[in-house]
Amino acid sequence: MNESHRILPRSGTAFPLREGERLVVSDPEGCQVADLLAFGRFDLREVISNGRTLDYEETIRLTTGNRLWSNRSRVLLTIEEDTVGAHDFLLTPCSEDTFRHFYPDKPVHRGCFGNLAEALSPWGVTPDMIPVAFNCFMNVPIAADGTIRVEPPLSKPGDRIAFRAEEDLIVGLTACSAYASNGGTFKPIDYRIER
Amino acid sequence: MNESHRILPRSGTAFPLREGERLVVSDPEGCQVADLLAFGRFDLREVISNGRTLDYEETIRLTTGNRLWSNRSRVLLTIEEDTVGAHDFLLTPCSEDTFRHFYPDKPVHRGCFGNLAEALSPWGVTPDMIPVAFNCFMNVPIAADGTIRVEPPLSKPGDRIAFRAEEDLIVGLTACSAYASNGGTFKPIDYRIER
Numbered sequence: 001m002n003e004s005h006r007i008l009p010r011s012g013t014a015f016p017l018r019e020g021e022r023l024v025v026s027d028p029e030g031c032q033v034a035d036l037l038a039f040g041r042f043d044l045r046e047v048i049s050n051g052r053t054l055d056y057e058e059t060i061r062l063t064t065g066n067r068l069w070s071n072r073s074r075v076l077l078t079i080e081e082d083t084v085g086a087h088d089f090l091l092t093p094c095s096e097d098t099f100r101h102f103y104p105d106k107p108v109h110r111g112c113f114g115n116l117a118e119a120l121s122p123w124g125v126t127p128d129m130i131p132v133a134f135n136c137f138m139n140v141p142i143a144a145d146g147t148i149r150v151e152p153p154l155s156k157p158g159d160r161i162a163f164r165a166e167e168d169l170i171v172g173l174t175a176c177s178a179y180a181s182n183g184g185t186f187k188p189i190d191y192r193i194e195r
Numbered sequence: 196m197n198e199s200h201r202i203l204p205r206s207g208t209a210f211p212l213r214e215g216e217r218l219v220v221s222d223p224e225g226c227q228v229a230d231l232l233a234f235g236r237f238d239l240r241e242v243i244s245n246g247r248t249l250d251y252e253e254t255i256r257l258t259t260g261n262r263l264w265s266n267r268s269r270v271l272l273t274i275e276e277d278t279v280g281a282h283d284f285l286l287t288p289c290s291e292d293t294f295r296h297f298y299p300d301k302p303v304h305r306g307c308f309g310n311l312a313e314a315l316s317p318w319g320v321t322p323d324m325i326p327v328a329f330n331c332f333m334n335v336p337i338a339a340d341g342t343i344r345v346e347p348p349l350s351k352p353g354d355r356i357a358f359r360a361e362e363d364l365i366v367g368l369t370a371c372s373a374y375a376s377n378g379g380t381f382k383p384i385d386y387r388i389e390r
Contacts, residue, residue, distance in 0.1 A: 051287035051327035052287045054285050058342060058343050059340075061341030090245075092250050092266075128240040128266060131266075142255060148254055149253075
């Protein structure tokens with residue numbers, strides 16, 4: 001039995017994902033970002049790690065076949081399908097602080113960080129336990145001099161990325177709240193759990 | 196009064212660094228890496244974050260003038276001097292797991308991760324609290340296709356990087372144990388605290 005869900009604009013959710021289940025994250029309208037976190041279901045101190053992942057996968061362009069590793073050097077998720085090919089695993093979820101920093105003349109929003117913190121709180125995750133998320137569809141080119149830019153996602157309506165859970169997990173997922181990461185608009189994100 | 200210290204090859208240390216003090220990390224023989232961590236002195240849940248730093252500094256080439264930010268969006272260290280200009284803030288400290296992965300035919304070493312865990316243990320830091328370190332002198336070029344390589348450091352004998360503490364900190368620091376990150380040799384790292 002599959003479950004399909006919609007994450008409303010500028011919000012987030014959290015749910016268990018069992019080993020062997022498949023999570024399909026899709027962008028129904030296009031040009032939207034979804035921040036994804038995964039914690040060990042039975043030990044929340046284990047969590048996806050951008051550093052371990054970049055180390056073992058030897059690339060910052062993670063796509064089909066690449067794996068997301070934990071801080072304990074174990075594979076938590078494998079990317080099984082990816083119709084976009086441009087995601088980010090360098091930058092932290094947007095937050096009240098990043099809104100103040102990057103958009104000083106705009107209303108402050110709690111951002112993906114606040115949405116993840118609230119959604120993950122019932123599972124026992126505290127804000128300080130939130131690391132860099134895997135930012136589905138986030139388009140962050142790095143220039144030759146090392147400069148980072150956040151550009152609109154390359155995802156078109158219906159584009160998706162699918163993950164296989166390699167362990168029992170608690171997953172956090174958002175529809176991103178920041179202006180820069182989705183081209184200035186706020187849109188929903190869809191996800192489906194395939195059992 | 197200044198203190199000068201030597202970190203022996205393949206080992207590590209930890210020490211308090213007060214707000215306003217300056218930490219000079221130098222490479223006495225050249226072509227060696229030093230993994231650096233910084234935790235909040237009075238709340239170890241605050242720690243340097245590569246994601247927040249890359250976000251706010253908008254570059255992966257961190258050098259003089261750049262700041263190392265915490266998971267709570269506060270500046271912990273400012274880079275005041277840098278005679279090399281090539282450091283890494285993407286990859287995790289080498290560990291038993293990374294030795295098994297990258298050097299399957301060589302003896303396993305606990306690596307910078309094990310050295311940091313031991314050195315930071317008396318201060319209350321547990322292994323799961325160790326994030327991506329700021330890897331002084333580590334040379335990690337990223338190709339146009341996103342591929343990451345670990346190449347020998349560009350540091351020459353006597354090269355250095357100096358940090359100003361912007362908060363009271365506990366610092367962990369190593370002389371790196373991995374083959375790839377220092378060109379296959381293991382050498383000491385020197386550091387000096389300027390008050």
